[in-house]
Amino acid sequence: MAVLERVEYRHVGQGMVRLDGEEKVRGQALYADDVPVPDCWFGEVVRSPVPRGRLRRLVFDPAFDFSQVCVVTPEDIPGKNIVDMMGQDMPFIAYDDIQYRGEPVALVAAPTRALARAAAARIVPDIEALPAILTLSEVVDRFHRNGEGLHELAGQTIRKGDIAAGFAAADRIIEGDYWAGHQEQLYIEPQGIFAIPEKDGGVFIQGSLQCPYYIAPELIVTLNLPLEKIRVKQTAVGGAFGGKEEFPTLIAGYCALLALKCGKPVKIIYDRHQDILYTTKRHPVWTRQRTGVKNDGTITAMEVDFVLDGGAYTTLSPVVMYRGILHTTLGYKCPHVYVNGKVYRTNTFPNGAFRGFGAPQAIWGLESHMDEVASALGMTPEAFRLHNALHEGDTTGTGQTIFEPMGTPDVLEKTLARSGFSEKLGKASRGTPRDGKYYGIGLCFFGHGSGFTGDGESRLKAKAALDLEYFENGKVGVNIRISSTEMGQGTMTIMPQIGADGLRVHVDHVRCPFPDTKYAPDSGPTVASRTAMVVGGTVFGAAEKMRRQLEAFASESLFGGERVELDDNRFTGAVTGATRTFQEVGAAYLKQHGPLRVMNQFKLPDTLRWNQKTFEGDAYPSYSWGCNVAEIEIDALTLEIAVKKVTGYYDIGRVINPVLAHGQIEGGLIQALGYAVMEKMEIKDGLYDASRMQTYVVPTALDIPEFDLHFVEYPYSHTAPGAKGVGEVPMDGLAPAVANAVKSALGIRINTLPITPEKLFAAMTAARRTGEAAA
């Protein structure tokens, strides 16, 4: 704590203009498909037309001249034909079992895109079709029949106290189940990678990706190359949202396999239709919440089933489920908890990372259900939440103590006051429209674990390097070398802000270039809302180390041994008061010693305790908190839902750049708006039925509500400057707030996402028929 209070921040906390902004507004930023790659071939994937079966053989059309193209089949893979992710169950190119429609069976490259496509169409897999499980509802049916015929990809429980005793102590037990479907990331830049074969037999992979140190080590196994021969560099990324976390390993592998075989650079840029059909989605969820409460509103027991549709292979679904189950009870005091998390296979494209990573699915169920519990007790939604919300010193479902002041319950109290929730709730339509509209208002309160789950950060040991060297403009400067990527959220701007404050120099002297595994150490993937907190803290520590080294150098070489302090761009002698600029001292250092590299490594506090088997202990290094109030209008004739206003408070720790942070919250809320009321895709014949931008509809400028959004700052005390997670937080809380608003407007609980007019019509018709519509 003392460290944090002592630091004076000059750049941290300022809404500095993003450093990659100029080239973006000038159309000069180079995304994957913009980079000139001489003599580049184009790659295509031949895919299975059936969701499950046995591949007998590939039929090559004899009328097509395959000598003009390069074809890769499993026999061409130098290493093992597996994608080196969790479960090790996914082949790079299917050779026997087919587990989803669209699974690769061969790769093709050709000098033109048209020729590559033509060749791919002339390779036809001969497959014996087998029965498939395609949807989550089939999975849940089987789950209710003791898991009959299901293939479990992962399972994990959380236990606290004695769940039976918790229910025995309850006056009421309220149960509900909640569903949500796939969601597509829909970054505007489709997936794109190119691989260039190197003279030494290695490969240089560049493109649109979140995690350079996923791709390089994962491809070792497939390419049978040492790590140093697989170089990965990020180009500008046109949005990712998790969609470019684990998936690019596949496309990078396709490009690398083709490039190594044909000896040419190979590029794959998906068109939008391919991108929607053949990339990862948010996991569909079914979750059942069963809650025991006393009549005074005290929660005594929380029992949760949390079932995810993993798609065909394991990939990182277990980790999504872990984060999910850890958020199914988060935010509330409860002595007795039992959570049962499962991921089951369906024969569909593997589901994967998407902003929030299981937490939005968990909070969707939890926060819809908390309203139902309150309603069953005759309490208001806010009174019930205020009664049970965690305070400092309380423990979570894993037994973790809220160890320092945090935004719970502050964000809840402030959002309620600011939005006038209690008063407005009294004006909700409750099934009776006025002037052709139903009005509703809904609340959602939530936490979000910052950084990797449990002691993941201890195992990863995130590293950051700072290089003192000459910039190309001839000035001495510091390059921050980290593997954290800029994908629009602002890494390339906040890291120089943080680094400059650690060094105590002006931010003009600090840059954060695109990561390249040749220069940047592994700071971990750009995921889990960990970059500002974990990597930012590591960069700050490295910057402080570099400052001390430069002060020592200046003292000895330029100040005759007196104590020297670097502050505000200037080295000052403690005795003489003599000064030298950062440029002078930096140049002197480089002349005498050459480039200076300072490394730092992230370390969790020694007090952190986590049991990865039982899921007991400190589930996250810290938590961000948020609260949303959504106000909606539903057209009585068309049942169109308009989200009119969202009020919210967020605790994301110290705010590094308020303009960028607000941008994260606003953009994330609009993505969450899509999840809540618009974005719908279902499985039809093993593929997504919405597979183009024409049919997968996301919010436009015409759909956005009025926002009233604020931060409360409770810095993370363990590492300066004390940021916590921000990126995923806005995805968590809007869908349940809208569902709760719909309940107040119509008197009807909608328990599936997205909440569409068709769904409202069906629910209202059903309620009218059974005469149960709330008055």
Place this chain on the structure above:
Amino acid sequence: MKKITRTWIINGEERSVEFPPARRLLDVLRENLVLTGTKEGCGEGECGACTVMIDGEIVVSCLLAAGQVRDGSEILTVEGLERTPGGRLLQNAYLEKGAAQCGFCIPGMLVSSYAFLRRRPDITDASIKDAHAGNICRCTGYIKIIDAVKAAAERWPADEVVKS
């Protein structure tokens, strides 16, 4: 395939280019003319990332056969904005307000903003939203884009107005 030649004023410069007539304007811009600022987000006119201005009107260049753009047409892409006072002002407003995040929709978004502001419209939230409804942004939630357009409108140069 038979190729045709067209001469256009692109971002203020006269340029001749040869291409098969049915080639998409987007591909002629990006590949023949190496103006890669204009992006392909969907290839079917939904996302607006490929928006360019032809003779004062915005079009999605992925849905237009380049042969349909007649000789002498004035084409403006994101790369040309900085050569106009209004365009540069708009770029700066986007920067100041934090309107660009990943930046991939921004070339098309900026061209839509520019075409909108040149018409001297009534500046309201509704008119700005309408003018940008054909440009999808997945990062910003549009709030800061709307702020940027408002800020640029306040300082919009008098000589960058189309007579209607």
